[in-house]
Amino acid sequence: MATIMKAERLVKDFHLKTGLFAPKRIVHAVDDIDLEIAEGEVLGLAGESGSGKSTTGRLLLRLIEPSSGTVTYRGKLVTEYGREEMRRLRQKLQIVFQDPVSSLSPRMSVGEAIGHPLAVHGIGAKQDREGLVLDIMEKVGLSPAPYLYRKYPHQLSGGQSQRVVLARALVTNPDFIVADEPIAMADVSVRALILRLMQDLKAEFGLTYLFITHDLATAKYLCDRVAIMYLGRIVELASRDELFSRPHHPYTKALLAAVPIPDPRARKPKNLPVGEIPSAIDPPPGCHFHPRCPFAMSACREGRPLLREVAPGHLSACLLEG
Amino acid sequence: MSSAPGEVLLEVRNLSIHYPISIGTVRAVTDVSLDVFRGEVLGIVGESGCGKSTFGLSILNLQKPPGRIMGGSIKIEGIDILALGKDEIRKVRGPKMGMIFQNPLTSLDPLMSIRNHFLETLRAHDPRIKTDEAIRRAEAMLEDLGIEKRRLSEFPHQLSGGMRQRIMIGLTLILNPELLLADEPTTALDVIVEAGFTELLAKLKRKYNLTVILVSHNLGLVAEIADRIAVMYAGRIVEMASSDDIFRDPRHPYTKGLMDCVPNILLDQKDLAAMPGSPPDLVNQGDACPFAPRCPRVMDICRVKEPKLVQVRSVSDSASTNDSRRANEVRDGRVVACWLEKGSD
Numbered sequence: 001m002a003t004i005m006k007a008e009r010l011v012k013d014f015h016l017k018t019g020l021f022a023p024k025r026i027v028h029a030v031d032d033i034d035l036e037i038a039e040g041e042v043l044g045l046a047g048e049s050g051s052g053k054s055t056t057g058r059l060l061l062r063l064i065e066p067s068s069g070t071v072t073y074r075g076k077l078v079t080e081y082g083r084e085e086m087r088r089l090r091q092k093l094q095i096v097f098q099d100p101v102s103s104l105s106p107r108m109s110v111g112e113a114i115g116h117p118l119a120v121h122g123i124g125a126k127q128d129r130e131g132l133v134l135d136i137m138e139k140v141g142l143s144p145a146p147y148l149y150r151k152y153p154h155q156l157s158g159g160q161s162q163r164v165v166l167a168r169a170l171v172t173n174p175d176f177i178v179a180d181e182p183i184a185m186a187d188v189s190v191r192a193l194i195l196r197l198m199q200d201l202k203a204e205f206g207l208t209y210l211f212i213t214h215d216l217a218t219a220k221y222l223c224d225r226v227a228i229m230y231l232g233r234i235v236e237l238a239s240r241d242e243l244f245s246r247p248h249h250p251y252t253k254a255l256l257a258a259v260p261i262p263d264p265r266a267r268k269p270k271n272l273p274v275g276e277i278p279s280a281i282d283p284p285p286g287c288h289f290h291p292r293c294p295f296a297m298s299a300c301r302e303g304r305p306l307l308r309e310v311a312p313g314h315l316s317a318c319l320l321e322g
Numbered sequence: 323m324s325s326a327p328g329e330v331l332l333e334v335r336n337l338s339i340h341y342p343i344s345i346g347t348v349r350a351v352t353d354v355s356l357d358v359f360r361g362e363v364l365g366i367v368g369e370s371g372c373g374k375s376t377f378g379l380s381i382l383n384l385q386k387p388p389g390r391i392m393g394g395s396i397k398i399e400g401i402d403i404l405a406l407g408k409d410e411i412r413k414v415r416g417p418k419m420g421m422i423f424q425n426p427l428t429s430l431d432p433l434m435s436i437r438n439h440f441l442e443t444l445r446a447h448d449p450r451i452k453t454d455e456a457i458r459r460a461e462a463m464l465e466d467l468g469i470e471k472r473r474l475s476e477f478p479h480q481l482s483g484g485m486r487q488r489i490m491i492g493l494t495l496i497l498n499p500e501l502l503l504a505d506e507p508t509t510a511l512d513v514i515v516e517a518g519f520t521e522l523l524a525k526l527k528r529k530y531n532l533t534v535i536l537v538s539h540n541l542g543l544v545a546e547i548a549d550r551i552a553v554m555y556a557g558r559i560v561e562m563a564s565s566d567d568i569f570r571d572p573r574h575p576y577t578k579g580l581m582d583c584v585p586n587i588l589l590d591q592k593d594l595a596a597m598p599g600s601p602p603d604l605v606n607q608g609d610a611c612p613f614a615p616r617c618p619r620v621m622d623i624c625r626v627k628e629p630k631l632v633q634v635r636s637v638s639d640s641a642s643t644n645d646s647r648r649a650n651e652v653r654d655g656r657v658v659a660c661w662l663e664k665g666s667d
Contacts, residue, residue, distance in 0.1 A: 048512040157600045158370075187369045188539055189597040192583030196596050214513060217542075217585040221594060244587070258517035259587045260542025264565040266588060267546060272518050276482045 001038040002074075004176055004208050005060055008034055010069035012055050016281070027280045029055040031232035032069070034307075039175075042202070042209040044223035044240075046216055046255070048277050051229040053212045057178040060210065061093050062086060073176070091121050094169035098181040100161035104153040110142070111149035114168045121172055132171065139204065140167045141197060159190040166197065170205060180212045195222055216259050220244050228252045231280055231288040234307065238314040248316035251289045287317070295320055331500060331533050332358035332381065337394035339376055339385055339557075346605040350376040350389065352557040358501070363527065363534040365548030365565070367541060367580065371601050373557035378505050378537040382415055398501065416447050419501040420494030424509045426486035430478040436489055437474040443493050463492045466526065484515035488522060495530055502527075505537045520546050541584050545569060553577045556602050556612035559631065563656040567636050573658045576613045611661070623661050631657040 012030040030052045037043045045053045058064045060071055062078060071078045073089070081089065097103045104113055115133045118124055124132055130149075137145035140163045153161060162182065169177060179198065183191040195218065201207060213219050219226050220240060227237040228251065236249040247253050254273045261267075273292040278284060284291050290300040299319055307315040339351040351373045358364050366374045379385050381396055383403050396403045398418055406414065423429050430439065440460035444451050461471050467488040478486060487507065494502060504523070508516040524547055527534055538544050544551060545565060552562040553574065561574040572578040582595035599616040611617070614624040636656045 048514065159600065187600075188541065188580060189369055189583055189600075192594040193596045193598065195585075195594060215585075216513075217587040220587050221585040221591055254514055256587070258514040260517070260520070260540065260546050261588055262541045262545045262569065262581065262584045262586050263588070264545045264548075264569050270517050270521065272514055272521070276484050276515055277512070 001040060003036050003072075004039040004074060005037040005210075006035070006072040007056075007060060008070050008072070010035070010056070010059055010071065011067045012052075012059055012064065013067045025281050028232050028283060029280060030059060030066075031283075033229075033232075033234050035060075035227065035234065037176075037208060037210060039208055040206065041224040042211055042222055044219035044226035045210060045212045045229060046214065046219050046226055047229035048214060048255075050231070050277055050280060052232040052280070053229050054180055056229070057095065057180050057210055057212050061090075061095055061178055063095070088121075091117075091123070091172040092174050093176050093178075094172070094174040095178040095180060096165055096169050096182045098184050100158065100165045100185075101153060103165050104161060106153050108152075109149065110137075110151050110153075110156070110164050113153075113164060114171055117168060117172045123172060133167075136167045136171045140164075140170070140201070141193075142167060157190075158186055159193055162186060162190070162194050163197070166194075166201065170201065173205070175206065176208045176210075178210045178212065181214065182211075183218065184214070191218075198222070216244075216255055228255065231277065231283050233288060233304075233317065234315075235289065235317045236315065237307065238311075238316075242311060242314045246311065246314070248310050248314065248320075249289075249318045250293045250295055250320070252316075254292075287319075329360045330357045331360040331398065332535075333395075333397045334358075334381070335395045337377070337380065337396065338392045339373075339380055339389055340392045341389045343388075343605070348604045349607060350557050350604060351380065352607075354394070354554075354557075354559055356552060356559065356562065358533060358535060360500075360533055361531060362549045363536060363547050365544035365551040366535065366537045366554060367539065367544055367551060368554035369539065369580075369601050371604075372554045373604075374537045374554045375505055376557075377554065378503050378535060381501075381503060381535065382419060382421060383411055384421075416443075416497040416499065418499055419503060420497060420499040421503040421505070422487070422490045422494055422507050424506040426483070426490045426510070427478060429490055430486060432478055435475055435477055436481075439489070439493055440474070440496060443496060447497055459496060460492075463496050466495075466529065467492045468522065482515075483511055484518060487511060487515075487519055491523070491526065495526060495532075498530065499532070501533045501535065503535045503537070506539070507536070508538075508540070508543060516543070523547060541580065553580070556607070557604060558612065558659065559657075560613065560659045561657065562631075563636065563658075567656055573634060573656075573663065574613075574660050575617050575619050575662070579616075579618075611659075619662060621661055629659045629661045629663075631659045632663055634658050634663055 010030055010033050014027040014029055016025040016027060018025050045056060047053050059066050111133055114136060115129050118129045118132060134145045142148050142160065142163050183194050186194060202209065211223055223240055225239050226243045227234050230251050236252045247256055257270045258272060275292050286301040286303060287305050290296040305317045305319050307317045310316045335355045337351055337354045341348040341350055354377060368374050376385060376389060380391060391404060403414060437460065441456050444456045460474060464471055469485060469488060508519050511519060520543065536544060536548060548565045551565050551568045552559050555576050561577045568577060572581050579597035583597055585591060585594060597616060602612050609627055611624040611628050614620050634656050
C-alpha cells in the first residue's frame with residue numbers, strides 16, 4: 001500500500017513563559033518521532049494524557065508548526081508549503097475533536113456549519129451547496145436531513161453533534177482524517193454508534209484515519225496498526241494482532257494490564273507500574289519509562305533506546321530481549 | 323465479603339425526585355427501591371441522564387436545587403435521613419457516609435495544605451481533637467493511601483491527579499464512614515492511574531469494612547469491583563442482580579444493549595452492537611415502558627403499560643451447590659422490569 005502520510009524526525013517543543021530571571025522551561029511534547037501511515041489504514045496513536053499524541057496529530061495537519069522535522073503527504077513535502085498551497089490542501093486533511101459541542105458554533109445552524117467548509121474552499125456553485133450538505137448529512141445518519149438542517153447545536157443530542165462534526169469534516173471530500181479522541185466524551189451507547197459509523201464512512205469514502213485514543217480496547221476494535229506513545233516518543237508500533245497478543249515494551253504491557261475488563265470473571269491482580277507519567281518539562285534521562293519500569297537496567301538510564309524490529313513489522317524501543 | 327450476608331445498611335423505598343422547570347417537571351428518579359448490604363460494592367450504571375447521579379446524591383440528601391424529593395424514604399442503619407434537620411444530617415454525613423466526586427481538583431481548596439484539609443475535616447466533626455492526634459491520624463491515613471508523609475505540607479496543585487483523588491478518598495475515610503458513595507471517581511484519571519485507584523479502593527474497602535455505592539457509566543470499572551449492579555434507565559431501576567449474573571446473562575434488553583456496545587480488549591470483536599436512539603424525555607412520560615422506543619424486542623404491551631420489577635432466577639441458582647453461593651442468593655434477589663419475563667404483571 002502507498003504511503004499517504006509520513007513524518008520524519010518530527011520535534012515539537014513548547015517554550016513556557018517564565019519570569020525574567022527564571023530559567024527557561026521547555027516542554028518536549030513530541031521528541032523526534034518517525035511515522036508512516038499507509039493509504040486506507042487506521043493507525044491508532046495511544047497513550048496517557050501528556051504523551052504527545054494530540055500534538056502529533058496537529059503536527060501532521062500543520063495546525064501547529066514543528067520545531068524541526070518534516071511531514072510528507074503523498075510524496076509532497078507539506079512542511080515547506082506556503083500559505084495558499086496549504087489552504088488548498090486542507091480540503092484533503094481534516095480533523096475531528098473530542099468535544100463536539102465546543103467544536104460547533106452555537107450561532108450556526110447544522111446546515112451552515114456543515115456547508116461552511118464548502119464556502120471556504122469554493123467547492124460547488126452556491127446554489128448547489130445545500131444539496132451537497134443534505135447528501136453528506138444522510139450519509140452520516142443525520143436524518144431526516146432537511147429537518148435537522150435548520151437546527152442549532154443546542155437542539156441536538158450528543159450523538160447527533162458528533163455526526164455533524166463528522167459531516168463537516170467529510171463534506172470537502174478529504175482522504176486523511178485525524179480523529180482525536182472522537183468518542184471520549186460520548187455516552188456508552190453513542191460510542192459504539194460513532195465507531196461503527198467511522199468504519200462505514202471509511203469504506204465508503206476510502207479514508208485513512210489517525211485514531212488518537214487513550215482507550216486500548218477501542219484501539220483494538222478499530223485500528224489496523226497501533227503506535228504507543230510515552231512522553232513524546234513512540235515506544236512501540238505494531239499491527240493490532242501483534243501488539244495485543246505479543247506486546248514487547250513494558251509500558252505497553254502496563255497499559256494493557258490496566259484496561260478495565262467488562263467481565264467480572266476476568267478479574268485478576270494487575271501488576272501496575274509505580275507512580276504516574278512524569279512532566280515532559282524535565283523528563284527522565286535515557287528511556288523515559290525507566291523510573292517506573294520493573295525491568296530497568298543501568299543501560300536504560302543512559303541512552304535513548306531506539307525503535308528496533310523485534311518481529312517483522314513490530315518495532316519496540318526497549319533494550320530487553322524477547 | 324467480611325460481614326454476615328444479608329445485613330441491610332441502607333434501605334431506599336419508593337424514592338422519587340423531581341426537578342420543576344419552566345416547561346414542566348423533570349422526573350429524574352421514579353419510585354426507586356433498593357437495599358445496600360453491609361460490606362458490598364453496589365454499582366449503579368446507565369447512560370447520562372438516567373438519574374444515577376441524582377439518585378446517588380439523594381442518599382446524602384444532597385440533591386441539587388431545584389431538585390426535590392417528592393416521596394419515599396432513605397434509611398441508614400434505621401435512621402431516616404429525610405426526616406433529619408440540617409444539624410442532624412451533618413452528624414450522619416461524614417461518620418456514617420462519605421462521598422468522593424469525579425474531579426478531585428475542584429473538591430480540594432487550592433490555598434490549603436493537605437495537612438490542613440485533614441485537620442479541618444477532623445475538627446469539623448470533633449472540635450476538641452488535639453492537633454498532634456489529628457496529624458497522627460492523617461499520617462496513618464496517608465500510609466494506607468500509599469502516599470509519603472511529607473506530602474502533608476504540600477498543596478493540591480503540587481500533587482498528581484491520581485494522588486489528589488487518593489487524598490479525597492482519605493479525607494472521607496478518616497471519619498470512618500460506614501458507606502462510601504463514589505460518583506464517577508476515575509473519569510478524570512488516566513488508565514494506569516484508574517486501575518491503581520480501583521485496586522486501592524478494593525484494599526481500603528477490606529481494611530475499613532466499607533460499603534460502597536459506585537456510580538459510573540464505565541461498565542469495565544464496575545465489572546472490576548462491584549458485587550452487585552443496579553441498571554438505571556429513565557430514572558428507574560430496570561434490572562438489579564449480582565455482577566456475575568448481569569454480565570453473564572443480562573435479562574433486560576437495555577442491560578444487554580449496554581453490554582454489547584462496550585469494546586472488550588480480551589475479545590476479538592468484529593462488530594460492536596449499536597443501540598440507536600437516546601434516553602427519553604423525563605418531562606413528558608407516558609404509561610409505556612420508557613425503553614420501548616429503543617427496544618429491539620418491543621411487544622404491543624410495552625407501548626401501553628410499564629412493567630414492574632419482578633424476581634427472576636439467578637444463573638448461579640442452578641449452577642451452584644456450595645453453601646457460600648447459597649448464602650449469597652439471599653442478597654442476590656435478581657429483579658428485572660421487562661414484559662419478556664414471566665409474571666411481570
